[in-house]
Amino acid sequence: MTEFKCGYCGIVGRPNAGKSTLMNRLCGEQVAIVTDKPQTTRDMITGIKTTKEAQIIFLDTPGLHESQKALNVKMIKAAEEAAKEADLLLVLCDPTQERPDADARIAEKMVASGKPVIAAVNKIDCVAKETILPLMKMFADAGITDIYPISAATGEGVEELEKGILAKLPAGPQLFPEDQITDQNERFLASEMIREKIFLFTHLEVPYASMVSVEEYKERSEKLTAVRATIFVEKESQKGILIGQGGAMIKRIGQAARESLEQRFGRKFYLELSVKTRKDWTRDEGFLKKMDSAYKG
Numbered sequence: 001m002t003e004f005k006c007g008y009c010g011i012v013g014r015p016n017a018g019k020s021t022l023m024n025r026l027c028g029e030q031v032a033i034v035t036d037k038p039q040t041t042r043d044m045i046t047g048i049k050t051t052k053e054a055q056i057i058f059l060d061t062p063g064l065h066e067s068q069k070a071l072n073v074k075m076i077k078a079a080e081e082a083a084k085e086a087d088l089l090l091v092l093c094d095p096t097q098e099r100p101d102a103d104a105r106i107a108e109k110m111v112a113s114g115k116p117v118i119a120a121v122n123k124i125d126c127v128a129k130e131t132i133l134p135l136m137k138m139f140a141d142a143g144i145t146d147i148y149p150i151s152a153a154t155g156e157g158v159e160e161l162e163k164g165i166l167a168k169l170p171a172g173p174q175l176f177p178e179d180q181i182t183d184q185n186e187r188f189l190a191s192e193m194i195r196e197k198i199f200l201f202t203h204l205e206v207p208y209a210s211m212v213s214v215e216e217y218k219e220r221s222e223k224l225t226a227v228r229a230t231i232f233v234e235k236e237s238q239k240g241i242l243i244g245q246g247g248a249m250i251k252r253i254g255q256a257a258r259e260s261l262e263q264r265f266g267r268k269f270y271l272e273l274s275v276k277t278r279k280d281w282t283r284d285e286g287f288l289k290k291m292d293s294a295y296k297g
Contacts, residue, residue: 092119148164206233232277
């Protein structure tokens, strides 16, 4: 009888490499929010896939980059913590980005951790084949032997990648119920879905200057959940953009977020949004810790 496998696979890479898209593809459902803007993911997100042979707990991480702003330091720390927790590390790179040397440094750092490491070149549907081979060689030079060309968007190569992950996963007992796809609580997931719509509908600095705090999350009945959330921004001008003329933008964000919540949880939602200005919150370590503790309990 084949031994059951169970372990954590940390997905690491630069911003916009497609880590969240890949985890959603592997899990078969949307667990992490996805937009076309870099640095959408701010926290470590867990996605769980269970089969008869194994349970893989994927850790989607914020993009690794260099910045000393408090929010970005927090994001980098989340990625590094995921790398420490993982049994296996998957380094993902985007061949459409410049400076592949940055991917090489990430790969070398992961190999130096002493943990099993595999690599994937994503977005192969967007580039010529001759672009992919130098990146695969780069990973091989960093000491990674298992390298997969994939497209998280189309699914090409993802099945082979999953087989590679399973091959390196340790044997162990199942840690989560087979129907559970994440360990994030509903309050956090609601904040992420609202934030996703901010990224989709606003531009320039506004999505990066926005933080969603769910102040109230109450199940009024089996069929209705009420959510009251505040969106914090750094400047009054950003507040004006989020609210929009006659409240049009905040209404659009709220309606889209409510529809996503209802689709995700299979029940009706009442969603109330407000916008407040908190100057330089992205540099405020105390505020960020307070927001973290609100979701982690």
